[in-house]
Amino acid sequence: MRYVKWGFWLVVIGFAAVFLHYNLPRHDIVRIVGTEVRRIDFGENSIFWAAPDVGTANATSRDVRFINTVRPNGKTLVFRNEDTGWGWPPYFKLDSSDLQAQAESLISTSADPIWVSVTRYGWRSRWLTIFPNAVGLKVVPAPDTRIIPWANIVILTLLVIIVLTIRAMWRQFRQRSIDPLFEEAGEAWDDAEEGAKGWFDRFIGRK
Template identity: 85%
Template sequence: MRYVKWGFWALVAIFVALFLSYNLPRHDIVRVVGTEVRRVDFGENSMFWASADVGSASGTSRDVRFINTVRPNGKTLVFRNEDTGWGWPPYFKLDSSDLQAQAESLISTKADPIWVSITRYGWRSRWLTIFPNAVGLKQVSGPDVRIIPWANIIILTLLVLLILTIRAMWRQFRQRSIDPLFDDASEAWDGAEERANGWFNKLFGRKR
């Protein structure tokens, strides 16, 4: 049972880590090299795409905005630019058109780079054909600038406090309500066993 218990909590920890990894915001320092709009047919990976722009019709196929970038090490990174609306994750992004125009205004060349910090959530997977969703961008002074993830620090701190609070409440509830029930049940079982032994002794005239 010990291995089952630890296996269960390991699976819970992995699920929570993946959930946070996908949904929490991250910052990538990149150079914007182009933007485009592509027609996307959604299939088995549709869960990794946001809803259609607010006010637009939704369906299994639609135009999606993309922002093409290059990292300081020369590797490419492509972002999708979709509204999140009022759904999940709760970024309440309603300005994908404005963000696309802002990205286009910051397009630069390798010879004269403009470095940009793009705030995004999600993963990039060529195998699953999924892209991180850009939720904001701003120009920065250079490729070595450090962005402190204040949002992640606050969210993770609150999450730890919530877990500790729930754990303390559960321990108090167990001590006050569950443990006494087990103690009463144990005492009742001991009493029943003693009475059974007494009846057995009377019936057979000997002690067990």
């Protein structure tokens, strides 16, 4: 039973870690090399794409903005640029058009690079054909600029506080309400067992 319990909690923690890894903001320092708009037909991977721009109609096929970048090590990284609107994840991003214009203004070459910190969420997977969603751009002085993830620190701290608070409340509730019920049930079972034993002894003629 102990292994089942630990297995259950490992699965819960695993799901929570994957959920947070996908939805929490991260920062990539890159050089923007171009932007484009592509027509995307959504299929099984549609859950990894945001909703259409606020004010437009829902569709299974639509134009999606992309920002093409290169990392300091020379590897490419492509971001999608979609509104999140008022849905999930709660970035309340309503300015994908403005962000695309900002990205175009920051296009640079390797000879004269402009390094940009892209705030994004999501994953890049060629196998699933999914892209991280850019939610903000900020020019940085160098490719090795250190970005402190203050938002993640605050969010994770609040989550730890909430989990510890719920755990403490559950322990108090269990000690005050559930444990006494089990103790009463155990005592009632012992009394019933003793009564049944006494009845059986009388039935077979024991004294």
